Amino acid sequence: DTGVSQDPRHKITKRGQNVTFRCDPISEHNRLYWYRQTLGQGPEFLTYFQNEAQLEKSRLLSDRFSAERPKGSFSTLEIQRTEQGDSAMYLCASSLVVGGNYGYTFGSGTRLTVV
């Protein structure tokens, strides 16, 4: 297992364009999380899935953001009509939740720059 993979590593897009990021979690992990991290800040929670069900969405996740995990494996995060304020590192993490909390394994992130 190679850990949590995110693709692409970097994305530069023009304002108003749509972008989609992909996350492949550790295969036996049942939970998948998306976080956003801006410069000089800690990661902020966006949403998480347990298997294919999206169980919680942060108020940070505006209507322009949508996340899916169709088969309970990989996940995608789409941002429509990007704005400059969307520029950030988007981090994906996964965890195995079995009777406790064992911490998350993070991917290397996708850095989005909106110009």
Add this chain to the structure above:
Amino acid sequence: AQSVTQLDSQVPVFEEAPVELRCNYSSSVSVYLFWYVQYPNQGLQLLLKYLSGSTLVKGINGFEAEFNKSQTSFHLRKPSVHISDTAEYFCAVSYNNDMRFGAGTRLTVKP
């Protein structure tokens, strides 16, 4: 809801000196505590975690942290730092799989 405060945004230290990165948390329930390290343009790597049991937790790269319930603190320590420890360090608190992070402490190790 739980929250985390990292008391120092930047900590400069000379190589081979000891270091302590401070973290205080706020929660009305029992939580789990974590420290993560982030190198430039990388994701977060777990250093150590406190789930229960001994309040002194040892992690990777020679780091350790002590959980202090009465002071609601979870400070990270290393007795002798290396240049390679230069990175951003994040304290995190988790309850019911909802993990919240502090703003981070930038540790800079100088030769």
